[in-house]
Amino acid sequence: MWPSPRDEGSREPDLLLSSILDALVDCLAVVDARGTVRYLNAAWRRFDGDAEYFRIGGDFARACALKFDAGESRDMLAGGPRRIVTGRRQRLEVECSWPVPAGRRHGTATITACEVAGERGAMVQLLDVTERIQADAAVRESEARYRSLVDGSPDIVFITDSASRMIYANRALEDQTGYTAADFQMRQQDNPFLHPEDSERVAQFIAAFVASDRKHSDRIENRFITRSGDVQWYSSVISKIQYMGSPALQFVVHNITEQRKAEQESAARYREAREAIEVRDEFLAIAAHELKTPLTSLRGFAQWLATAVDREPCDRARQQRALRTIDRQSAKLARLIEQLLDLARLQAGKFELECKDADIVALVSDAVESAQARSDRMITVTAPPSVRACIDALRLEAVVGNLLDNAVKFSPADRLIEVEVRAEPADRFTIVVRDHGIGVPESDRARLFDRYFQGAHQRGGMGLGLTLSRDIVERQGGTLAAEFPPDGGTRMIVTIPITSDVKGSPP
Amino acid sequence: MTTHPRVLVVDDDAEISEMVRLVLEDQGCEVAAAEHGRAALDQIHAGWKPDVILLDMRMPIMDGRAFVATYRAEPPPHAPIVVVSAARDAHALADSVSADDWLAKPYDVRSLVDVVRRHTASELASR
Numbered sequence: 001m002w003p004s005p006r007d008e009g010s011r012e013p014d015l016l017l018s019s020i021l022d023a024l025v026d027c028l029a030v031v032d033a034r035g036t037v038r039y040l041n042a043a044w045r046r047f048d049g050d051a052e053y054f055r056i057g058g059d060f061a062r063a064c065a066l067k068f069d070a071g072e073s074r075d076m077l078a079g080g081p082r083r084i085v086t087g088r089r090q091r092l093e094v095e096c097s098w099p100v101p102a103g104r105r106h107g108t109a110t111i112t113a114c115e116v117a118g119e120r121g122a123m124v125q126l127l128d129v130t131e132r133i134q135a136d137a138a139v140r141e142s143e144a145r146y147r148s149l150v151d152g153s154p155d156i157v158f159i160t161d162s163a164s165r166m167i168y169a170n171r172a173l174e175d176q177t178g179y180t181a182a183d184f185q186m187r188q189q190d191n192p193f194l195h196p197e198d199s200e201r202v203a204q205f206i207a208a209f210v211a212s213d214r215k216h217s218d219r220i221e222n223r224f225i226t227r228s229g230d231v232q233w234y235s236s237v238i239s240k241i242q243y244m245g246s247p248a249l250q251f252v253v254h255n256i257t258e259q260r261k262a263e264q265e266s267a268a269r270y271r272e273a274r275e276a277i278e279v280r281d282e283f284l285a286i287a288a289h290e291l292k293t294p295l296t297s298l299r300g301f302a303q304w305l306a307t308a309v310d311r312e313p314c315d316r317a318r319q320q321r322a323l324r325t326i327d328r329q330s331a332k333l334a335r336l337i338e339q340l341l342d343l344a345r346l347q348a349g350k351f352e353l354e355c356k357d358a359d360i361v362a363l364v365s366d367a368v369e370s371a372q373a374r375s376d377r378m379i380t381v382t383a384p385p386s387v388r389a390c391i392d393a394l395r396l397e398a399v400v401g402n403l404l405d406n407a408v409k410f411s412p413a414d415r416l417i418e419v420e421v422r423a424e425p426a427d428r429f430t431i432v433v434r435d436h437g438i439g440v441p442e443s444d445r446a447r448l449f450d451r452y453f454q455g456a457h458q459r460g461g462m463g464l465g466l467t468l469s470r471d472i473v474e475r476q477g478g479t480l481a482a483e484f485p486p487d488g489g490t491r492m493i494v495t496i497p498i499t500s501d502v503k504g505s506p507p
Numbered sequence: 508m509t510t511h512p513r514v515l516v517v518d519d520d521a522e523i524s525e526m527v528r529l530v531l532e533d534q535g536c537e538v539a540a541a542e543h544g545r546a547a548l549d550q551i552h553a554g555w556k557p558d559v560i561l562l563d564m565r566m567p568i569m570d571g572r573a574f575v576a577t578y579r580a581e582p583p584p585h586a587p588i589v590v591v592s593a594a595r596d597a598h599a600l601a602d603s604v605s606a607d608d609w610l611a612k613p614y615d616v617r618s619l620v621d622v623v624r625r626h627t628a629s630e631l632a633s634r
Contacts, residue, residue, distance in 0.1 A: 292593035297520065
């Protein structure tokens with residue numbers, strides 16, 4: 001059946017079949033049961049070249065030994081037709097290579113059984129795969145280069161195929177998230193890695209990018225959840241690439257958690273600073289208001305006196321009342337200014353106590369006396385004859401005066417204010433100022449000692465009294481506490497150790 | 508002033524009310540004091556109709572703003588209201604409640620007398 005123009009003993013050549021076989025790109029040879037070459041198509045003859053190792057009637061195995069590179073595969077190829085003829089196998093595939101002037105070429109030989117002149121023979125089909133192997137090698141090499149580049153990257157790099165399966169991920173993925181590419185053999189939007197609140201936005205972003213004609217996406221910021229459950233912020237850029245010969249998406253994912261945290265912290269600090277400025281502005285407005293109020297009556301009385309003094313008849317009682325008020329208001333102004341200065345010293349860290357041996361009972365009595373003079377209120381004092389301690393007497397008197405002013409301010413004029421001094425146990429003394437006024441609403445209690453805080457009652461003042469008072473008491477190792485008895489009013493309790501070390505400056 | 512204009516001083520600082528009374532009584536005014544907006548309304552409802560109201564803004568119980576709203580919602584006549592404030596911008600504060608006039612604390616007694624005279628004169632003339 002095989003056309004063999006050079007073979008005298010064969011049948012008439014089939015010219016049509018011969019021209020078809022000669023038109024083939026593949027090299028084709030037919031070998032009979034004795035290993036003799038019976039047919040070679042034009043492609044094989046071109047492949048054989050001028051050397052003409054392969055000849056009709058020649059030995060196939062000997063020609064192979066001359067043409068191909070030595071080695072196991074050449075032996076398999078040379079003995080192939082015989083194995084097909086004698087054995088039970090119908091088909092054999094052998095890799096082979098041969099030298100050419102420019103180097104070396106590679107081929108795949110397929111040997112299949114066929115009939116030659118009524119006998120069992122073999123057909124050898126040889127395909128030159130040199131270009132394909134080179135292309136594969138180039139792909140493998142570029143992939144290796146790619147991997148060596150991205151494996152060392154501090155950013156996570158991963159690649160997904162057209163079915164959104166992760167087909168490659170660098171080491172950073174596992175280092176940073178605890179996951180490997182094998183954990184992502186599912187659709188991107190279903191994976192546990194993506195924060196649920198971000199997954200829809202990310203899926204839309206990817207879909208829009210894929211549909212676009214752009215090669216690289218914009219940055220997208222989203223959260224990923226690591227295997228250990230930490231939420232981390234990442235910024236990613238997606239690129240369309242060819243990977244292993246197929247279109248794929250490359251994700252370069254940069255961890256921005258620290259950066260975001262820093263941004264948020266600085267935003268928070270900025271907000272705090274702004275709030276502090278607002279609080280201070282508000283305080284300055286209140287302080288100015290508080291200073292202007294006594295100044296108003298002081299100035300008014302002084303100006304009235306200037307005209308009243310020459311008037312006849314002279315109303316001595318009214319003039320004296322005016323003078324007393326001027327005196328009181330200037331004392332009030334002096335106290336407010338002292339408070340402001342204390343605040344300034346406190347903020348500058350220059351607040352120093354001047355401690356000397358003093359009688360607490362005498363000090364409290366003085367404070368009560370001047371509070372009574374300011375307010376005409378009934379204030380009772382329960383105290384032992386004397387309690388001595390080493391303290392800053394002027395400042396403690398200011399503290400008691402402030403507590404008394406608050407008691408006056410926040411209780412009706414006909415209600416008693418009670419003050420108690422105790423020195424039990426002997427290592428400390430306690431001063432209690434109790435009023436029967438409106439107390440402090442539950443909602444305001446937590447902020448009672450906050451600087452600049454003023455309750456909803458709006459009774460004036462700078463919101464500094466309790467802050468400064470507590471500071472003064474604490475610097476002497478003591479405590480200032482507020483209690484709200486069930487029958488109403490407020491109990492302010494100062495407790496200071498008698499033997500404690502006195503702290504003069506902030507820690 | 509030939510008649511005795513009535514001045515209502517609404518201020519939680521008793522010393523200021525006392526000073527205003529002293530100054531304005533010398534000018535022939537009749538002066539009443541209230542320590543917050545609610546007390547001022549009580550006084551007016553009790554039949555003491557002022558010719559001018561000197562109103563502090565920052566007060567307990569009922570502040571100046573609430574007083575103006577309540578007072579002006581009542582049937583006329585309405586006395587002119589002078590906002591007297593130690594706030595940063597007494598003028599703006601007065602405008603914000605549509606007051607008739609304003610006086611910034613601390614003030615000269617002369618401007619106190621002037622503002623009262625200005626408003627009681629027109630008030631008396633239109634009576």
